[in-house]
Amino acid sequence: MEHHAGARNILLFITCCSVASSFGTVDRGNDTQAGPSSNVGIDRGSFPAGFIFGVASSAYQCEGAAEEDGKGLSNWDIFTRMYPEKITDRSTGDVADEFYYNYKKDIALLKEIGLDSFRFSISWSRIAPYGKISRGVNRRGVDFYNNLIDGLLENGIKPFVTLLHWDVPQALEDDDDFVAYVNFCFQEFGDRVKRWITINEPNFFAYYGYDVGAAAPGRCSNYVGNCTAGNSATEPYIVLHNMLLSHSAAVKSYRENYQIEQDGEIGISIQTYWMTPKFETEISREAASRALDFCFGWAAHPVTYGEYPETMRRYVGSRLPKFTAAQSTMVKGSLDFMAINYYTARYVDESSSSSTSLNMSYGTDCHCNITAEKDGVPIGQPTAQDWLYIYPEGLREFALYVKTNYNDPTIYVTENGMAEANNKSLPLEDALRDGLKIDFFQLHLSYLLRAIKEGANVKGYFAWTFLDDFEWAEGYTFRFGLTFVDYDDGLKRYLKDSALWFKRFLSFHTRSVPHGLFSSMHSDDA
Template sequence: MPKKEVFKETAEEEEEVCRADFPPNFVFGVATASYQIEGACNEGGRGPSIWDSFSHTEGKIIDGSNGDVAVDHYHRYKEDVDLIHKLGFDGYRFSISWSRIFPDGLGTKVNDEGIAFYNNLINALIEKGIRPFATLYHWDLPLHLQESIGGWLDKQIVNYFAIYADTCFAHFGDRVKNWITVNEPLQTAVNGYDAGIFAPGRREGSSAEPYLVAHHQILAHATAVSIYRSKYKDKQGGQIGLVLDCEWAEANSDKIEDKSAAARRLDFQLGWYLCPLYYGDYPTVMLEKLGDRLPKFSQEEKKLLFNALDFLGLNHYTSKFISHATSSSEECYYYKAQEMERIVEWEGGEKIGEQAASEWLFVVPWGLRKLLNYIAQTYNNPPIYITENGMDQEEDNSLPLSDILDDKLRVRYFKGYLAAVAHAIKDGADVRGYFAWSLLDNFEWGQGYTKRFGLVYVDYNNGLARHPKSSAYWFSRFLKGSEKKNKEE
């Protein structure tokens, strides 16, 4: 059975990994997102975003919290940049808050204070020799665009995003050489407009809404790429890509229907966005399953989309076994359409891997190697940056700080997943960088402050003090070349 064969594959990834296992120019970084860390929600001319509104709506965030202050990165960015530098990372992926640049999202008047904040952050990174990777959209849409036109449901959003992207390229592109247009458009489409658990929290819309949102995000991405390539790329010399999230889908058995279900699952995650960019339209299986719910691209739009990608950013956390299922307990239209079941256990009942704090997150390093090889084979081996990879701990105030900081499972997680990346590179996948999620514990969207993904502990009860965890120190040794193979922790 395939699942037993996978067991054999895990052994090679239990070995220690070291910096020398990666190409010399490989970028190692950490990642964050504006709403999760910045705070200063009413400072510096910033306008409200949909996450401000959503998090202040009763019952939407599990602990009733919000990102008004978050971890105060807006005021402490120099301290945080120093942390990145001291730990030895050479890349930092951050997101720009659209409503700091254009408070109403419309692009009529640039907010100079917002420009100044990101200029200061970028300059601080450059001074420390850290490469900035800037994400234009990490879910925090200006609230005015949601209230006035319906946000991503209206095609006008493409033009507003284009103005915003152009403005960022013009102000920051002399120093930012790595641009990401949209982070995880799938999560905005499905969790924002189907499950309703992310801003703007729509659940009552039609089953076509997630696909319309995705359609407009794809067009916004391609339009921004076109602007960058026509106006800025030759002069600034940067590159621009898209970040997608994907769990590896391993067929639960050798049965053809399970193999088809696993392939279908990957098309509904990656193919949804990559097939239009590489092959001109949505995946065949999505066209078959969804019919008229999928919007259509015009011939002119297909030309705009073609190869509108210098690199692929991949956010990956875990893997699942997939079996065919004609009926589904899933509430989302999106999952029902896939006719599959996600399974987290081997045949004997043991879990697919050690479990992190989140119910969906299991430690399954071999899945990342398989996913990278799948992308290489399916999409003509594009340059890939792993733009997020990590795991969470439960918030637990009952433990002493020394115990909380000794995050042994996270260390095992990073060792295993980095080994999987090293193997995928040897297999031929064109992986050029890796960003751990996240630099800091932060506001974890619908989970509020109940989950901690950071390499650095943030003490929410004592002035937001930063304390590096064991995983941060492990990474530091790894990056400085002192972490050798088979060295005992």
């Protein structure tokens, strides 16, 4: 997940129920706590045959073992050490959930929930500790991913693999070896991995890392944030441009050398807030459309059409890199599916600031006023995080927007979720009651189903996230997981109510899944 201390400013920019896991058990005295909209009548059977339900994760956020078994240092290993003040709780991903050591037990939990697929990322620096494949491969890292993939398949769970989820080998911060790295992964794992994502959220990577400096490598202009170096007016655009060229080169290699034999597909994952006009005026509608261009279209338009959105070319001018004719041909159509990540929405209106009064940056180039409230009323139900409001209709609108504006691609929703605050004083049995999260999933799945019925070609949905984890600049202060991780007691895992809801949702085929069913659930230690 790409979350998001400061994400609210994007674009201003931009039962008597005894629940057990393989790690721990807790007795629970009552039915799970329902929120206000808990009886949306859908289940697995409501969705088309073959629809994939899964959960998502990323290597740096959950694996731990940051410098063990031959792993090299990544940009996030360095960033969290150099700038601890940029992480809310001054934490790191050094230990995280120790998924690296506990993956077998975690696979058992995935199977217990009944999930079809597990989206995870490969840590480039665990595979190639010195950055370039030519400098040496870490076989212990390769063995880990081979064992993970085999373990998933043995339990009937399909791997959905991201090749780059924000953690770049530190040795390559100023160099490039992406195509050699992905070719190695295709050769090593492609006989069993049938769905690849090249890069997760290159737009947010460029924004947080190079416009506002809130994520690795922490670069920005001094008028934007507290960074030691950077240029917010140019670097985000250069970084995203280079990532798209790397993405398209990887896709080209996969299609030419591996796809026919391995029978897989490849795409890219892009996140946006859904942008809705603040007022029923043409100015607001144009601003909302422009905001979507700057956030989602920044990456989606080139991989579909071979060039940046017209609005970006007009507003950014010469600071926006240009594709050569050959590059445009390579980038255009460089996806078999569009992976979209969605969490929340914003109101958009024209910015009242004139262009001459703005310090130039990706965050101000849109000239949009992005807000979470209108007339003092938030766009959706607030959550523990001040940037995330529950706006489920945005997922429907997002999917239909992609269908209409991006050549009706196959779509996978590869992240969608919400978090609770990490309240250390809360008793464990209370911490497992995440009824609002159940409502969140029910409502978003209901609106996603509406989009499918209206023609959006959506083939799968992945909840963020499987385990509570390291949430980038927010550290461990929020818990997105379906599974509670006890950071004070040996990283024991406990399935939350939301995991149990998904378990029932996935096992029912003709009727709704009310919260009260949890009162009869019990799972034994693995």
